[in-house]
């Protein structure tokens with residue numbers, strides 16, 4: 001298989017900020033010789049060549065072919081190994097006009113620099129030992145986090161929350177392995193004792209299981225949950241939608257059937273990213289536009305993680321509501337009795353949450369309930385969220401490790417020969433090492449870093 005990163009040690013450059021008009025644009029470069037190559041593109045090459053690491057240099061970029069000035073720039077100079085990538089590196093703080101950025105990049109690309117591929121800076125950081133793979137993945141997660149909690153969890157991983165745990169378990173396993181090796185080296189020792197420290201093995205397994213279980217929580221924060229508002233027209237879905245968003249996004253109207261298509265909006269529910277859908281009401285009607293709206297409503301309900309089903313408390317439960325509730329019974333669903341502020345509202349039946357989408361009464365209980373449902377429907381737990389894994393790759397490695405450890409325990413119970421058991425142990429250690437990237441194949445690296453944005 002062809003991999004993209006064979007000998008990634010040439011000079012790369014990329015725009016690290018969005019390509020658009022802004023006060024500043026940051027252009028990142030890295031690679032042996034990058035400082036010298038860049039110096040040639042400035043009015044005063046010595047100021048860069050002689051600059052120490054971790055210093056800023058003020059100057060002008062020029063096109064060496066025409067000697068024309070391109071931009072006034074602050075150069076951040078980093079010298080190997082003290083840089084993000086571990087290589088010589090220059091970060092340029094330029095002016096953020098689109099033609100300006102374009103001109104600078106074109107000049108770099110025709111004078112010794114190549115366009116960096118997605119994630120290539122972080123890949124180099126990993127290859128140069130600046131971070132382990134869980135931290136490299138956290139960089140990506142940190143950039144793409146959608147809520148504050150997600151961002152916080154990713155930052156924890158970047159600081160090494162996963163790495164330190166894995167490293168701890170690995171050291172314990174190596175101790176177990178050492179005990180086995182001694183036994184293997186001196187087989188004719190009369191000790192028939194099995195050299196297994198079951199207490200330590202248990203501790204490792206439990207710890208890894210906890211980490212593995214945190215994956216659903218990690219995914220919850222990364223992907224978020226889909227919540228659909230449903231119910232008959234005029235139940236107050238659009239009003240509730242706006243209450244969630246704290247703004248008037250969806251049209252609220254006393255005329256039935258105003259919302260004909262669904263609209264969606266992102267929001268954060270106590271740190272969990274939610275995609276909330278306001279749907280067309282469920283109402284049997286001849287008109288074809290509205291029928292299409294209803295078809296789409298059913299579709300959105302079908303793929304949601306939780307349905308908020310609203311009933312107009314002044315109207316009470318209709319046969320249509322009963323039918324809908326029966327249809328979606330198997331799904332995570334919260335029954336909401338709306339319009340409790342209204343004159344002549346009927347008593348809230350058992351199993352319904354009282355709400356006024358107009359006054360906001362009952363809304364915080366609804367939020368609590370939705371949060372619990374959303375977390376539960378994803379099988380996530382939020383206790384001890386200091387180390388949460390959020391990578392399918394890490395999950396697979398943990399499963400491999402636990403698989404090998406289970407084989408080991410079974411082998412011990414069946415009194416398998418020690419050298420066979422030593423192989424299980426080796427397999428467990430290998431899978432554990434893969435998590436942090438001590439043993440990682442190039443194609444895995446390739447797949448992993450290609451999901452990054454350019455400039456990271």
Ligand SMILES: Nc1nc2c(ncn2[C@@H]2O[C@H](COP(=O)(O)OP(=O)(O)O)[C@@H](O)[C@H]2O)c(=O)[nH]1
Nearest residue numbers: 234235236237238239252253254339356357358
């Ligand atoms: N009194 C009262 N009226 C409400 C409440 N929620 C919605 N309404 C009214 O009910 C009508 C329909 O609301 P809307 O949100 O458009 O319902 P939808 O068709 O389900 O989206 C509008 O006139 C709203 O002002 C509520 O909690 N209390």
Ligand SMILES: [Mg+2]
Nearest residue numbers: 237238258259
């Ligand atoms: Mg509506």
